[in-house]
Amino acid sequence: MTDGLPHPLRSDALGNRERIIEAARAVFAAEGVNAPMRQIARRAGVAPATLYRRFPTKEMLVTEAFTEQMHACHDIVDEGLADPDPWLGFCLVIEKMCELHARDHGFTAAFVAAFPKAVDFEVRREYALTGIAELARRAMAAGRLRPDFVLDDVLLVLMANSGIRATSPAARITASRRFAALAIQAFRASPDASPLPPLAGLTSPASAGSERTS
Structure with missing residues (x-):
């Protein structure tokens, strides 16, 4: 027995x-x-x-395969939401998310894809995306985030970030940090910023067809 x-x-x-x-x-x-x-x-x-x-x-x-990364993702989003300055919180999320994804391109492939049958994974993914959307709404309301930002822009950044190739993991992280800084500059509200061209809908249920976060 x-x-x-x-x-x-x-x-x-x-x-x-x-x-x-x-x-x-x-x-x-x-x-x-x-x-x-x-x-x-x-x-x-x-x-x-x-x-x-x-x-x-x-x-x-x-x-x-990606439980540990999803937990880290949650912690990053929660840390950003806890910042009393929504713009600084938003910047923190972009920086740390890019670094997290640069360490594991497989996680990026899973995170940006619609994978509805993986129920637990999707619940965790939607938690992260909903948190980012809320943080973006706050930063936009404070006048710091450009008004034509949409949630799919974050997925676009992560997809581009996953394309970084470098001679070592450390070099890839360094390059990812620079890329995140460039993305943040593009996201910053500016009176002379040109309007963004339309974005084709990415596979993000939470972005609801690239609707604005406002």
Whole structure:
């Protein structure tokens, strides 16, 4: 008889799980979240049956692979919302989000994609996007954020940020920080700023077709 209690994974099973998660992040970074599970299994060096035993659906794998990053994302948004100066809070979110995404391009692929079947992941993603939208509304009301800003602009920045290539992870982070500073300058309200061209709707349910945050 079994005692009915959960048991820790054996060392070989734990190793398989970690390899699968690392492989998933790498494949999602290169191919997007629509990459086939068999490709992830090949990269992890495990049989497809082993992958499906650990993660029966891709939604479970996406959620598990990026849980830590989503928690970090929440903390960044909460920190920005807590700043009494909404513009400084908005800048903090852009800076730290870019750095977070520069560290893991697979997370960017998952974050900017609509992946509604991954319910837990989508709930966490929508929490972050809703928080950013609220922070943008406050910064716009204070006259610091340009009035034609839309939430999809943040996704556009993250997508562009994910394209940074550098000679080392440290160099990629440094480049990401510079890119974030340039993006913030573009977001700043300015009386002589030219109107932005229209943005095609990105795959962001929370942005509701690129509606303004005001």
